[in-house]
Amino acid sequence: MEVAMSVVASEVVSRFISFLMDKYQSSSHAESEEKVLERLQHLLMRACTIVEEAETRYITNSGMMMQLKMLSEAMYRGYSVLGHSRYRALQAGARIEKVSSNDSSSSSLYLAKRSRTTTDKVTCLESRGALESLEFAIANMVEFIVLLGGCERMSRRPYDVYLYTDNFMFSRHAEKQKLLSFLLQHNDPHGDHAVAVLPVIGGPTTGKKTLVAHVCGDERVRSRFSSVLHLDGDNLLSILDHGRTMVGTMLVVIEFASDIGDDDWQKFHSFFERTGRGSKIIILSKLKILVRFGSVIPIFLTVLSKDELRYLFMALAFGSVDRAEHPRLVEIGDEFVKVLNNMQGSLIAANSYADVLRKNLNVQFWRSTLDKGKRFLKRNLSISGVQPSTHLAQGHRVDITDFALHPLSMTRYTINVSIKEESPSVTLGGIIADPSVRPEGDFILTSWVSRLPPHKSFVYFVTSHAQDTCEGSALSGRKRRGVPI
Incomplete structure (x- = not known):
């Protein structure tokens, strides 16, 4: 009996010590992760200050230009990781709170906390990687900053000092x-x-x-x-x-x-x-x-990196709204970035979507628009095998049925396209928000108008291919090769 009591007591003490050690390590890890994010945020402020100051100077040294490029890349990566970390923390906390309120069983709580621990580890690795990249870039900027002070300052223009992404050239x-x-x-x-x-x-x-x-x-x-x-x-x-x-x-x-x-x-x-x-x-x-x-x-000039694209899209889609107040929209925004990245980082698509989303900060609307975008990309890839932007640039038609909820296709608007003078005109944002605004018959579609010189308008000619779709439905076993011009 005494031997059994001794074994039980030893087991209890062992588990208690293990519990204390796990708790200490967990709190130590959380504190470490918090310090990493604080350090990352601090360095991002320094990096942003350097980049903004460099934008106001005439730099002729090729080495300085390379350093500026490295710093800006590390900066956008840092902003991307910081945004993901904040969202994941909110998401993990909400998941545990939901499990705690709906199911208080120890197994459910254990699984929820284990999932959070796994997420924390991934986030920690990403944060530390971004922090190290930014620390390395800034550590080598001492000479850059000294030399930058000797570079002639540019004359300020209104849109250079107005910190709104719509009005100055990004990256x-x-x-x-x-x-x-x-x-x-x-x-x-x-x-x-x-x-x-x-x-x-x-x-x-x-x-x-x-x-x-x-x-x-x-x-x-x-x-x-x-x-x-x-x-x-x-x-x-x-x-x-x-x-x-x-x-x-x-x-x-x-x-x-x-x-x-x-x-x-x-x-x-x-x-x-x-x-x-x-x-x-x-x-x-x-x-x-x-x-x-x-x-x-x-x-x-290459397409924007995924980190640059995320920074730009989030800034455009949310504007001056605090993203921390809309964690669900941030999640959907990240999914939009994945779609845009699959579309070769199209700046037209990023601006077109962002214009629509910023006017309606509703989760259901964002999710519906995202689903339309995914179907649009999937449909055109299955038809032509290439990205829609590439297909348009080659002079071919692109199917926009998923946006207009009607069999429609669009091609570039050029002087070679026969268009009636009275043809109506609508915007892509208007159709996405309300497909019923689609005019009857052929019409002109404005995808986006750049707010920067040369203020280019991206305009397309839209026609119905309902008859072609009906005829093609009988050939369900054959792959469509696209709509002839």
Whole structure:
């Protein structure tokens, strides 16, 4: 009997000690995680301050541009991790509270707490990784900050100081500085390239025109060139007929949809060498082959990273509203980012969705809109096998049945499309919010109008394919190849 009592007492003491140790480790872990997030938030404030100050200076040092790019990437990653950590903490707390109120059994509470512990571990690893990246980036910024103080300050413009994401160009910090440096640098009049050429290469909707328009709005750039010419690469040589009327230092921006022969390019380039010293040329295209005409290292614009896309989309969708008050919407917002990321980070789609969502902060509406977006992406991938934005850029039609709740498809609105003058016009946001606003017959659809120069409108021509859908339903065993133009 005494032996049995001794064993029981020993077991009780052992479990009690284990309980105390687990509790200590748990509280220590929570405290450690809290300190990591506090440190991350503090470093994000420092990083944001450095990036914002760099935006107000003219940076010509290529090494500083690379450092700025590294810092901005670490900053957006940190913001993404911090947002996820806050949401997961709220979600885990709500789950345990729900289990506690509905089912007080120890097994249910244990499973809920175990799930929270697993989540905490994942969050902790992500937070520490983001913190280490940011610490490394900032630790190497001492010289950057010293050199930044010696860089000339830019003239402030209204939309530069108005901290609202709709009204200034997001990200592209290093690219803006590189383009500015190119435009403000004086050419060597005795060099091989009297007219310097910078190719800006990127896919559709990566912001090539917006980047150039943003930099060309700078006061020093405007005063540097007597005129800015925007040319179409398909009619490039037509400018040769205006040689007598073109004088002074010019900035020429050329948009190429297709390649051009070397001989034609040489004629064009020689023409500007004769018209004025100090003139510069910017090439805009998605074709990498055109970098052969550049006299300096080209700028390559890629789609936004997932962290950048999340930062931008959340800022656009919530505006000035505190996201902490809408944890369910934050969760849905993260799912939207996944959809947008699958759409190659389309800036048009991000702005179009955000415009609609910000006007109605309702969980059911956000969820319904997200489901429409998922079905839209899935339907078009099954039809064409490529992303909708890519399909549109190639001149093909894209199915928007899931938004309009009616068999409709849209194509790019060009002068080659026959449209009646009285054709009605609606916005994509209007159709998503209320499909009944869809006009009868063909109509013009405005997906988004950029608030930044050159204030491009993304407009499409929409037609019904109800008859095609009915005919295609009889061929259920065959895969549709898309709607003919």
